[in-house]
Amino acid sequence: MRLGIIGVGHLASALVKGVLRTGFLTAENIVLAPRGHSAQLRAQFGCTIAEDNAGLVNACDTVLLAVRPQDAVAAVSGLPWRSDQIVLSACAGVSIADLAPYVQAAQVVRIMPTIAAQFGESATLVYPALPQLAPLLAALGKSYELKSEDHFEVGSVSAAIFGWAQALIGASSDWSSDKGMDRAQARALIAQTFISAGTMVAKTDEPVSQLLDSLATPGGITEAGLKHLENTAAIEAWNGAADAALGKLEKRR
Ligand SMILES: NC(=O)c1ccc[n+]([C@@H]2O[C@H](COP(=O)([O-])OP(=O)(O)OC[C@H]3O[C@@H](n4cnc5c(N)ncnc54)[C@H](OP(=O)(O)O)[C@@H]3O)[C@@H](O)[C@H]2O)c1
Structure with missing residues (x-):
C-alpha cells in the first residue's frame, strides 16, 4: 500500500x-x-x-x-x-x-x-x-x-465519548490530588481504573447491569456513589451529551 x-x-x-x-x-x-x-x-x-x-x-x-x-x-x-x-x-x-x-x-x-x-x-x-x-x-x-452509514454515525459518537472519558479521568484525578494524593500517582491510578473497567466489560459476556450489581454491595461505596449519580440525573446528562453529538453529526449530512 x-x-x-x-x-x-x-x-x-x-x-x-x-x-x-x-x-x-x-x-x-x-x-x-x-x-x-x-x-x-x-x-x-x-x-x-x-x-x-x-x-x-x-x-x-x-x-x-x-x-x-x-x-x-x-x-x-x-x-x-x-x-x-x-x-x-x-x-x-x-x-x-x-x-x-x-x-x-x-x-x-x-x-x-x-x-x-x-x-x-x-x-x-x-x-x-x-x-x-x-x-x-x-x-x-x-x-x-458497521452495517450501515446511519449506524456509523451513531458509532462515531464514541470518538467524542473518548474525550469525555478523559474529562472524567481528569476530574477524578484532580479530586484525588486536591485531597492530598500525589498528582502523578492519582493520574496513573484513575487512568488504570478506567482501563480496568473497560477490560471487565470487554472480556466478559455478562450484562453490564449484572457486573454492576456484583460490585455495588448494599451499603458499600459503589452503591452510595451510584445513588448520588442517579439522584442528580448524571447518567441522563451523559446520554444527553451523546444526543447532542449525534445531532451535530447528522446536521452535517
Ligand atoms: N482529532 C481527533 O482525535 C479526531 C478523531 C477522529 C476523527 N477526526 C477527524 O479528523 C479530521 C481532522 O481532525 P484534526 O483534529 O486532525 O484536525 P487538524 O489538526 O485541524 O488538521 C487538519 C489539517 O488539514 C489541513 N488541511 C485543510 N485543508 C487542506 C487541503 N485542502 N489540503 C491539505 N491539507 C489541508 C490543515 O492544514 P493547515 O494547518 O495548513 O490549515 C490541517 O493541518 C476532522 O475531520 C475530524 O472530524 C479527528
Missing part, C-alpha cells in the same frame, strides 16, 4: 505513528500533503512530502482524508482520482454521498479512529469494510465494521 494523507493535523500524525510503530508501512510508503504537521513528520520519520495534492493522488493507491469536516469537499475536488483508489475519510459527519461526486470513480470508505492509534489502541469504526484495509486498521488497534 502507498498511503497518501491529505490533512496532516492531530489525527493524521497519530495514525502515521501507529502504522510506522507496527512496521505495517515504512516511511517511504507514506506521502504527505505539504501542510500542517508534514515537515515535522518528515524530520522525525522521513515521510515524503508531495509537491501538491494532485501529485499525492497520482502517487498513491489509498488516500486518507483527515481535514476538518468543513474542508473535506474542497480538499478532494479537482484531483486526478482513479477507479483503483480508495479515499479513506476520517472526517466526522461527512457522508459518502457528500464526497463521491468529487472523487470520480475512486471508492470512499469512512473510518472513525482515535489518536490512541499511535499506541495501537484505537477503537476504529469502518464503513464499508474492505478486506484490503484490514491490515492497515489492525495497525491502529481494533476495528468495528
